[in-house]
Amino acid sequence: MQTSRGTLQLLVIDDEASLRRTIRIALESFGHTVKDAANRAQALEALRAQRFDLAFLDLKLGPEKGLELLPELLAAAPGLHVVIVTAHASLDTAIEALRKGAFDYLPKPFTPNQLRLALDRSALVRGLRDRVAALEEQVRQLPPEVELDSAEPSVRAALDVAFQVAPTEATVLVRGESGTGKGVLARELHARSKRAARPFVTVHCPSLSADLLESDLFGHAKGAFTGAVADKIGKVDVADGGTLFLDEIGDLPLALQPKLLRLIQDKTYERVGEPAARSADVRIVAATNRPLEVEVRTGRFREDLFYRLNVIEITMPALRQRRGDVLPLARHLLRFFARQSGKPVTGFTPEAEAALDAYLWPGNVRELRNAVERGVILTREERVGLEHMPGQLTAAGGGAARVELGGPVTLEALEAEHIRRVVAAAPSLDEAARVLGINPSTLYRKRQRELKGDA
Numbered sequence: 001m002q003t004s005r006g007t008l009q010l011l012v013i014d015d016e017a018s019l020r021r022t023i024r025i026a027l028e029s030f031g032h033t034v035k036d037a038a039n040r041a042q043a044l045e046a047l048r049a050q051r052f053d054l055a056f057l058d059l060k061l062g063p064e065k066g067l068e069l070l071p072e073l074l075a076a077a078p079g080l081h082v083v084i085v086t087a088h089a090s091l092d093t094a095i096e097a098l099r100k101g102a103f104d105y106l107p108k109p110f111t112p113n114q115l116r117l118a119l120d121r122s123a124l125v126r127g128l129r130d131r132v133a134a135l136e137e138q139v140r141q142l143p144p145e146v147e148l149d150s151a152e153p154s155v156r157a158a159l160d161v162a163f164q165v166a167p168t169e170a171t172v173l174v175r176g177e178s179g180t181g182k183g184v185l186a187r188e189l190h191a192r193s194k195r196a197a198r199p200f201v202t203v204h205c206p207s208l209s210a211d212l213l214e215s216d217l218f219g220h221a222k223g224a225f226t227g228a229v230a231d232k233i234g235k236v237d238v239a240d241g242g243t244l245f246l247d248e249i250g251d252l253p254l255a256l257q258p259k260l261l262r263l264i265q266d267k268t269y270e271r272v273g274e275p276a277a278r279s280a281d282v283r284i285v286a287a288t289n290r291p292l293e294v295e296v297r298t299g300r301f302r303e304d305l306f307y308r309l310n311v312i313e314i315t316m317p318a319l320r321q322r323r324g325d326v327l328p329l330a331r332h333l334l335r336f337f338a339r340q341s342g343k344p345v346t347g348f349t350p351e352a353e354a355a356l357d358a359y360l361w362p363g364n365v366r367e368l369r370n371a372v373e374r375g376v377i378l379t380r381e382e383r384v385g386l387e388h389m390p391g392q393l394t395a396a397g398g399g400a401a402r403v404e405l406g407g408p409v410t411l412e413a414l415e416a417e418h419i420r421r422v423v424a425a426a427p428s429l430d431e432a433a434r435v436l437g438i439n440p441s442t443l444y445r446k447r448q449r450e451l452k453g454d455a
């Protein structure tokens with residue numbers, strides 16, 4: 001949290017060199033870092049190049065009007081505190097400046113002490129804002145249903161690496177099947193990093209077309225394309241100082257891959273329709289549920305980007321590979337949903353526990369979470385029984401035995417069951433694909449179809 005005692009990054013925007021100098025000397029004597037700008041272009045350029053805590057803006061800026069520049073400054077640097085400075089103090093202009101988003105108003109001539117007071121007030125507000133953001137983030141990051149503790153060595157090993165790497169700036173690639181908790185782990189990495197008080201921002205790569213994704217990530221300038229009616233800041237900008245979580249990175253279109261590479265390597269990017277380079281300080285955590293090496297081999301993913309992302313790799317095991325965690329996690333989730341819904345549900349019946357234990361959980365923790373939530377909603381008793389569990393669990397043998405060769409089942413159901421069993425038995429999805437005689441991306445597609453609707 002920035003306090004009045006910390007070093008602030010300040011910008012002085014004034015067309016008169018002598019005034020810029022006077023303010024700069026006073027501000028530097030307080031121990032702050034000061035940049036100055038003589039006009040609109042220089043001011044916007046400075047804001048693009050780095051993050052400032054506060055800007056002093058002269059209302060009479062040569063031929064340009066400071067009051068007109070104010071919204072532009074705020075668009076370029078949302079959240080910037082702008083203190084208006086003017087010799088032509090009038091209540092009307094002060095009110096108008098504040099209405100347009102100025103933080104404070106300083107009539108000339110002013111003393112160094114008045115400057116210091118403006119800085120102190122800004123630091124106080126920024127401190128409170130950061131504190132609220134940090135608390136909000138904590139609340140969001142630590143959803144009470146998350147239980148990271150595990151008795152399984154494979155999960156403990158993954159968490160050990162995660163906790164070790166969390167406080168560093170290293171880029172992390174989280175691997176694992178859909179629903180294994182990659183997003184949960186990414187939040188944990190952020191929560192345990194020095195960036196915890198800054199935002200954690202998620203970009204879900206498959207959900208948008210390449211063009212929209214680019215604008216979502218990097219922002220766009222007004223008029224950049226039909227429908228771009230105003231400037232829009234991108235998620236990279238929102239995440240400045242924090243963590244950018246790129247979910248399903250394997251779906252990042254090829255056209256965007258060099259732009260992400262540049263962001264990682266040089267910390268620079270461009271908004272769509274705006275040639276000027278901007279800078280952002282974000283830590284990247286990416287997740288994938290398919291083998292990126294295959295995407296690299298087939299030319300759908302850039303090798304250089306892959307190696308940049310894959311500095312530290314953490315794999316979240318599938319739930320079927322951590323069987324010892326199923327019941328503890330189910331009981332934990334049950335307590336959470338009971339509390340949340342205010343129902344006096346205390347546990348599972350032995351039959352329900354046996355079914356939970358026997359089932360293969362192709363949809364991983366997400367499927368377990370959904371099954372437990374459903375059970376808590378449906379039960380009218382103190383315990384969740386087999387009858388409150390989803391259909392696939394109630395089939396004999398934990399949902400794996402009802403579909404039999406030669407039985408009254410469709411080819412589709414037979415195929416789905418066969419895939420499920422092979423995947424469950426295989427050490428990796430690559431290996432499962434090899435056994436099935438199909439390529440990994442076909443397996444991925446078939447499983448996505450199978451899991452659809454479980455979220």
Ligand SMILES: Nc1ncnc2c1ncn2[C@@H]1O[C@H](COP(=O)(O)OP(=O)(O)OP(=O)(O)O)[C@@H](O)[C@H]1O
Nearest residue numbers: 145146147148178179180181182183184289365366
């Ligand atoms: N350790 C955990 N404790 C409790 N709930 C968990 C845990 N891990 C995952 N979940 C829950 O499971 C669901 C899926 O988790 P998450 O979105 O992190 O998985 P994912 O691997 O990122 O999935 P996808 O690949 O589909 O994006 C979420 O609802 C999450 O809250």
